[in-house]
Amino acid sequence: MKNSILLARSNLRTAKGQAAAIIVLILLASLMLNLWLMLSMDYRQNFDRYHDKLNAEHVTLTVDSGSSEMREFLAKTLKKDERTAAYSLEDSMHTVGLFTYNGGEVNSEFVFLEKEAALSRPVGTVEIVEDSRIQSGIYMPMLYQSDDIAIGKTVELSLGSKKISYQVCGFFNSVMAGSHNCTMCEFLLTEDQYEKLKASDYAPESTLCSVRLKDKMESENYEAKLKNTMSAQYPALRTVSNSYALVSQSRYISQLICAGIMSAMAFFILLIALVVIASNIVHYIQENMKNLGALKAVGYTSQQLVLSLLMQFLGVSLTAALAGIGISYTLFPSLNEMMIAQTGIPYETRFLPAAFFLTLAILGSAVALAVWLSSRSIRNVEPITALRQGVRTHSFKRNHIPLGKTNMPLHLALSMKTTFSGIKHNLTVCITMLVLSLVVVFSGLMTENMIRDTAPFINLIVGETADSCINVKAQAEQDFVRKMKDDDQVKKLYLYDSIEVRHAGGLGLMAMICDDFAKANNQELVFEGRFPKYDNEIAIAAKYAKEQKLHIGEEITITANGKKASYLISGFTQISNNLGKDCLLTRAGYERLGELQNPSYYLNLTSGTDIDEFNARVKQEMAGAVNTTINIDATVSGGVVVYVSLMKIIVIGVLMLSAIIIAFVLYLLVRTMLGSKKRDYGILKAIGFTTRQLILQTALSFMPAVTLSTAVGLTVCSFIINPLTALFLSSIGIVKSTFLVPVGFIIIAGIGLILFAFATACLLSLKIRKITPKALLAGE
Amino acid sequence: MKHVLLKTDGLSKSFSSGGALQHVLKNIDLELYEGDFTVIMGASGAGKSTLLYALSGMDTPTLGIITFGGTVISSLNQDSLALFRRKHCGFVFQQIYLIDGMSVMDNVLSAGLLLCSDKKALLEKAGKLFEAVKLPPETQNKFPTQISGGEAQRAGIVRALINQPEILFADEPTGALNSKTGLDVLGTLTAFNQQGQSVVMVTHDMRSALRGNRILYLKDGVILGECHLGVYTPDDTARHETLAAFLSEMGW
Ligand SMILES: Nc1ncnc2c1ncn2[C@@H]1O[C@H](COP(=O)(O)OP(=O)(O)OP(=O)(O)O)[C@@H](O)[C@H]1O
């Protein structure tokens, strides 16, 4: 054991640079690994902790009525269901509304509560996270705290067609209704403001019902059943609901994406680090045949020699891993900040022993395995042959590229000879470049479809978008449509509404209703089969279909408004709005279940039209007909901005990481190569080769492997990146991704990657300057 | 009067070892002539190799000037020295120094192709040289580790001569060989010299030194004396006696 330590130390001293490069790779890997584990082992669980802390509900329902008769019925229904653990009913006001946030618009179902009442609820309480002495005003969900929405500032809410302004008194946290990702958005008003709003007719009086369940896994079913019971009993009352399952998933989408990318990067970097370690060891054994033989001759066993390597690399790796974990804790707060912008749930960074030990265990065992596998050839070193240095590990049986026959220029031919003689180096280069190709293609895909042009991403995540959405009163619909058709700012007008329906024997589904899906802007929405065309057809979310084992051509029964109708499945859709619980119906199809109350229309406007101005004009001109107008463009970009900025950081991060990785892998390879070729380079210098020629030769010798693997990697990745993306996003309901693969970007980035590798190899080979023919002759 | 190929003026070389400065070559003025087989002798550590490296542009002197033709080579930078070596000097090393990863032929061509891009002419020239050093064609496609030391050294001579250098430098070319193969190599050098090739050779060995027509004796960094022997003929006892007398005078 002691001997092995001595050996390990002497090995380390002679290979400082290599140890440094391995340290950096392992450090990056452990950094990513630990961040990933922190995100996936604790971050999401924080939601549950918060949920428990605030004794939050698993199902939330608002019913637009304050009548005691309704409340009695509701309470009876809740008590009858034995899954109910506790519930609370609260006076509230509820309406559809919007406000400006982060340059976009937040559109949601607004629920107003009186502050003190909200704070004293037994189930679904809220927590004030920031308060002031302002006596009269509004408390906003913590998520919306920003430059424009801050204590003392005034926030303007649009409620239906009315506008109302409040001074911001503070911020609060509500687990189930504290963000626009959870259907409902709560606001707390001071008592005077609450009474004032109640006296106005801006928002109807309603009942907020929060139910805690014995088993949270039941939340979706419970929600569906409760809502159905209520709408069957009170078909005229508007109800809105959400469930633990929906909220906990939708608040953590960016956490999911981030964790996914971290884990992928972590394992890629680890793979590269292992390949580098393995090729290092193989090389070390080749170079040190003589020393190893000598050690065996004086009585070292193979096991001791392997052990010394193991300790050397494990020591270096674990030290680096510790540093990486340390850095991950310093980086985590900024990641957390970005993530909170979407989750809205505060998270306090804390030390996670499980993640810590798991990171060390994963890295340690991976490194140990790599060392053990690659050092097995030590067993074959025999003391005698090694001492004679008669063993030439390279086989020179074949003369690659004979200079007398080839037409290649001399320097190219000499580099190719080097290339052919270093298969293991080539393998390292190839694996590295293949991994980095995937990174480049991924970055290209995201840059093209999410950063440069946000439309493909929006189409994938949001489904259907247009410029403006106008909700009109049922009786004025004909008039509205006629007027819009004559309006020269309107390019396209189609009915697009969403109403909750229920799959008999299954869950509640959000039905998107369109008069003619051929008019929809996003024709990719149905990716298998086709849009529903007739009144007996339906397209359903692929994720849901898969869960329920439904196929195209099958018949399913849908219920709504107490009615029932059967539909044939015409196709599968993927919309992540409701995390894969959606369906598409034609208007005629929906009308078999009931009339559309106050339909919503989507409008595409002529280019150059200001959407807000247009909406305002329509609202003014048809005051009696229009309920609400929504600037879809602004709403969507407000919601998407978080993802886009997150992705920007990720793309920049992974590209920089790629550059670092190439540099380090090449550094290692060039170093080992220069080490083994010192004599050759000395001879070549003696017979008249210049430093520049040798640097060029060295750099060129890496190029076949770099170029080939980059080309192959980029091509293959371009084909598999869309399926991979879909796989990655499958948990939010995405089954098929049709992102545009930016060929131009990828080609340019590929060439850039190759040139960067070449330039780096040249730079790293500058050490050749120090090799002198004299040093060779003097036997140094 | 013979044509001067290479000339040194006040050539000095010092090394600092452990803080102390060691003067290995001290103010050497020397002229080397075209067509000569110059032999440099001296005790171990006298500075023979150091002198040879300086003369051949492998290393730069601490002080003094070395002129080759019209060019001062002592002030050239590393890359210019490399260009100088490839054009004007051939070098045969004691340790042979062929590149293991290349066949014997490719070792020769890698030097030849630096100056001549006409592959056909080069192959022809290499063929003639291989014939002259008596290396059979099958040897040319073997790798350095697959041939004997003597064969390898003769291949080294072919590589040194492929660019038709003005001077062929050799530092104990037979040092690593047994006496039989050593004789073959010496014979090769002698034969090339007799065809007009200028040779400068460092040796320890009196039998090797007999091949030269001009013997320089180096001691403590200065050229202590020199001796002229005339054209080499085998088994020349008078030549042997002259050299022996010179060496004993020098304190050999
Ligand atoms: N790079 C160096 N640094 C320090 N001292 C050196 C260096 N090269 C040579 N020397 C010293 O210069 C002296 C002469 O060395 P050199 O190799 O020229 O001797 P030599 O005459 O060729 O001896 P040998 O017959 O043993 O080959 C020696 O004492 C040696 O230690």
Ligand SMILES: [Mg+2]
């Ligand atoms: Mg010497």
